[in-house]
Amino acid sequence: MNFDNLKNIYQFAEHFQKEEYWQNLFQHQSSNPLPITNSPSIKNSNIFPVCDMYQKNNYFYIDMELPGMDSNKIQVNLLDNNIIEVKGYYRSLQENCAYYLKERQNLQFIKQIALPNRVEERNLQFSYKNGIYTIYFRQN
Missing domain, CATH: 2.60.40.790 (Immunoglobulin-like)
Structure with missing residues (x-):
C-alpha cells in the first residue's frame, strides 16, 4: 500500500471520529442537513x-x-x-x-x-x- 492510500484511509477515518459529525447525524431537524465533506470515499479510491x-x-x-x-x-x-x-x-x-x-x-x-x-x-x-x-x- 502506498503512502497516498494510507493518507486517504487516515483522513476517511479521522472524519468520522469528530464529535460534530455524530451530533449532526443524530439531529432530527430538517433544517440541519448532514454535513457535506471533501473526505475521500472508498468508492472513489484504489482501496x-x-x-x-x-x-x-x-x-x-x-x-x-x-x-x-x-x-x-x-x-x-x-x-x-x-x-x-x-x-x-x-x-x-x-x-x-x-x-x-x-x-x-x-x-x-x-x-x-x-x-x-x-x-x-x-x-x-x-x-x-x-x-x-x-x-x-x-x-x-
Missing part, C-alpha cells in the same frame, strides 16, 4: 477491493476480496509498464426488500497494481474460491 500480493514457489499471487461476485464478470488487463488492471461491478443490493442495515457498497471498481516483474498476458492464470479472486503467474 477497493482490498488485496494482497506475494511470491511463493516461483509464482506471484494477487489475492482480492470479492465475495459473491461472478468470476466471469471480472476483467483483467495487462497494461504497459507492468501494471495489471482489474475491473468489475460489485453488487450487494438485494431487490424487493427493506434494509435495516446496509454497510456493503454497490460499486464499479478499477484497481491497478504495479507488478514487480514483466509478465506476458498469456501467462496469467486465475482462480476464485471462497470469495477470493486470485491472479497468479510464474516468475520469469
Whole structure:
C-alpha cells in the first residue's frame, strides 16, 4: 500500500471520529442537513477491493476480496509498464426488500497494481474460491 492510500484511509477515518459529525447525524431537524465533506470515499479510491500480493514457489499471487461476485464478470488487463488492471461491478443490493442495515457498497471498481516483474498476458492464470479472486503467474 502506498503512502497516498494510507493518507486517504487516515483522513476517511479521522472524519468520522469528530464529535460534530455524530451530533449532526443524530439531529432530527430538517433544517440541519448532514454535513457535506471533501473526505475521500472508498468508492472513489484504489482501496477497493482490498488485496494482497506475494511470491511463493516461483509464482506471484494477487489475492482480492470479492465475495459473491461472478468470476466471469471480472476483467483483467495487462497494461504497459507492468501494471495489471482489474475491473468489475460489485453488487450487494438485494431487490424487493427493506434494509435495516446496509454497510456493503454497490460499486464499479478499477484497481491497478504495479507488478514487480514483466509478465506476458498469456501467462496469467486465475482462480476464485471462497470469495477470493486470485491472479497468479510464474516468475520469469
